[in-house]
Amino acid sequence: MKWLIIIFVILILLYIVFFWTKPKQEEHDLSRMRAGDGRKKVIWLMVDSIMSHAIDEGIKKGELPALSFLLKNGQYQRNVVSSFPTMSVTIDSTLLTGTYPDQHRVPGLIWYNAEEKRIVNYGTGTGEVMRDGINQVLEDAVIRLNQEHLSSNVSTVYEELAKRGTRTGSINGMLYRGNTDHVLSFPPWLSGPTTLPARLSVKGPDFLALGMFSNPLSNVTSTPDGLTDSLGLNDAYPLAVTRYLIEQDRMPDFTFVYLPDMDKPLHKKGPSDQSAIRTLDRELANLLNSFDSWNDALKQYVWVVCGDSGQTGIHPxxxxxxxxxxxxxxxxxxxxxxxxxxxxxxxxxxxxxxxxxxxxxxxxxxxxxxxxxxxxxxxxxxxxxxxxxxxxxxxxxxxxxxxxxxxxxxxxxxxxxxxxxxxxxxxxxxxxxxxxxxxxxxxxxxxxxxxxxxxxxxxxxxxxxxxxxxxxxxxxxxxxGGGHGSLHRIDSHLPLIIAGTDQRPKHPRIVDLKEYILHLMDHRPSVD
Incomplete structure (x- = not known):
């Protein structure tokens, strides 16, 4: 019996060490953040699979007070054209570089590399990922996507704004290449059994948060980035980080915030499901509540809510x-x-x-x-x-x-x-x-x-x-449920809500939004 107890204790300790230990963070991004300079900062919320019809229906029913507030006080474009294929990794590459895949060179979520004679998979589904090789997928998604696959012949919005002296941030964006040195940290239970290193040096914006793997707030506040919080790769973590930066007046001048949670229920239940957008609206309201009033939020910041693609209902x-x-x-x-x-x-x-x-x-x-x-x-x-x-x-x-x-x-x-x-x-x-x-x-x-x-x-x-x-x-x-990826308008149209400025994109296409961001940052309105 004594040996059984010892073995049980050892197993518990191993479980705690390998499954609950968070990696030691080496990020000190807060030291680079500065208080406001009298001009509005920009918060860009990239909401995976948010669709215009869901916004319109929810507002009509009075279920979306936060989105209704932004629409009432801003501009709303229902049919912005996405990239192709309409998959997040390609779309985000287009948004952040202002180019289509012929220039940024990220063809899709999964594609064939002719030079290496193998499939590149950034994370399609569990079964396919396991068969393509978990190490290969992790290396492609975590290491090669930003450092090799995203073409060095194009510049990201982070790289261009850095040249202009503008502070930028990415919170949970899969594409984040910039000019500032960072270190991604991986816990032993991930770096041990896989080919990921314990530490990975990368280039990103001034402020880089990526769930458990890059948490600049780890030493100053508690954030939901543990195993039970999906490693922080969900909505809760980026929203918590954003709220903290707002409350401490440490937001970068431009911050890209990726919110993935809406995508999964729409894939499962189909595009007619309204529960996900109601959840998003509550999350957005919580951010707006960081201010003395919602009107103050618009006086101090430009707010952008942007989708990446639509979803088509898949037959039973x-x-x-x-x-x-x-x-x-x-x-x-x-x-x-x-x-x-x-x-x-x-x-x-x-x-x-x-x-x-x-x-x-x-x-x-x-x-x-x-x-x-x-x-x-x-x-x-x-x-x-x-x-x-x-x-x-x-x-x-x-x-x-x-x-x-x-x-x-x-x-x-x-x-x-x-x-x-x-x-x-x-x-x-x-x-x-x-x-x-x-x-x-x-x-x-x-x-x-x-x-x-x-x-x-x-x-x-x-x-x-x-x-x-x-x-x-x-x-x-x-x-x-629901799916996307095609050239069809149902997959290709996304909503864009902008509040806090009268400036508009040249064309309603996601490929034109980088140019819009650069112009917006060069002509930021003053805090009211």
Missing amino acids: KGQDPAIPLHQLLADYRILPSGEQATTDTDLVLCVNERMAYLYLLNDSITISDMQQRLHDERIDLIAWEEDGWIHVHRQPEDQELRFRPGSAWTDPYGQSWEIEGEFKALDLAEGPDNSLDFGEYPDGLMRLYAAFHSHSGRFMIVTPAPGYELVAQHSPTHIG
């Missing part, structure tokens, strides 16, 4: 909403998860929910072969690049066009194109003086072009019709 199981690409293409030798491609590999499938990259490694595979095997009424668009032209086939209507940069047609964003074929394949409308208008696929030409030039390789892009999602053998599914 009885309507076969999951399109199994690995089964449609079973005649080919598909790269198994976690392995490197060889000369025997025909195809690589990288599914970003409602969008997929299909890599044709075997030169003998033709586009027509692929089209025949992908002939499924649930698939909407099939696109490929050939001889400098991007071809798009819209399957339900059997319409096709091809396009490339040119001078024949000009879209609403001043981008010029040469187009041949049926305009309806991308729901394009001809306007006066060779102008173009977009329909179901906003900014569809440039967003497709950028995806095809985001990384090397011979590949196709496939997107399904609304109500459906694409899957490979181990992909996560959202049957009866």
Whole structure:
């Protein structure tokens, strides 16, 4: 019995050491923060999957007092165009660099690296992550994304504002590259069994908070960043950090705050669920309550609430909403998860929910072969690049066009194109003086072009019709819930609320918001 007690005590101690120990923090970011200089600071709340229809419905029912207050005292754009694929890592890269993937070089949440002959996965779903290799995924998401994959040929908003002497901060942003030295710290229960180091030197904004791994407030206040708090990678931690900085008058001049919690319930319950946005509104109200009054919050700060993409409702199981690409293409030798491609590999499938990259490694595979095997009424668009032209086939209507940069047609964003074929394949409308208008696929030409030039390789892009999602053998599914990733307007439109300034973005696109941030910071209004 004595030995059993000793073993039990040892197990408890090991459990405490390895599962509850937080890493020692080496961050001293607060020392770089300064009190206000008489000009408004900017708080940018990036809310994963917040949608306009949910805001509108909640306000109509009187359920969203905080968002209603910002709308009443600010500006509201319902249909800002996202990046493509409509996945958070690509979208955030576009927002922070002001470029599409053809320049920032982050093609999606999952993609194939032709040089290394392997799949890059930043964290799609548990099953797929485990098969791709937990070490590989951690290294890609934690180390390579900011240090290698995000192109060094583009600058982030943090890097540019640093050159202007403007203090910046990122709270739980996955993309955070800046000019200031930081150290990410990983607890022994994570760095021990994985290839992550105990300490990782990175470059970020002046203030960098990333859950348990970078907590500049660890020595001054308690924050929800433990194991039972999802390591701080949720809404509670960034909101607690933001509130503390507000109350102590230590906010950076520009702070990006990423709030992820809305995404998960919408994936599970579908885009009609209103519970998540009611929770967000309570969180926002709690921030506004940091001030003597909500009006004081607007007098002292510019507030931005921004989405990253929409979500499309996925049909229930009885309507076969999951399109199994690995089964449609079973005649080919598909790269198994976690392995490197060889000369025997025909195809690589990288599914970003409602969008997929299909890599044709075997030169003998033709586009027509692929089209025949992908002939499924649930698939909407099939696109490929050939001889400098991007071809798009819209399957339900059997319409096709091809396009490339040119001078024949000009879209609403001043981008010029040469187009041949049926305009309806991308729901394009001809306007006066060779102008173009977009329909179901906003900014569809440039967003497709950028995806095809985001990384090397011979590949196709496939997107399904609304109500459906694409899957490979181990992909996560959202049957009866919600999904995003595609070029369609439902996935691509996001809301933008700005209060505390009259300045507006040049165009309602996420790719134009970096330029807006820079202009806003150069012309910050005075504190009222």
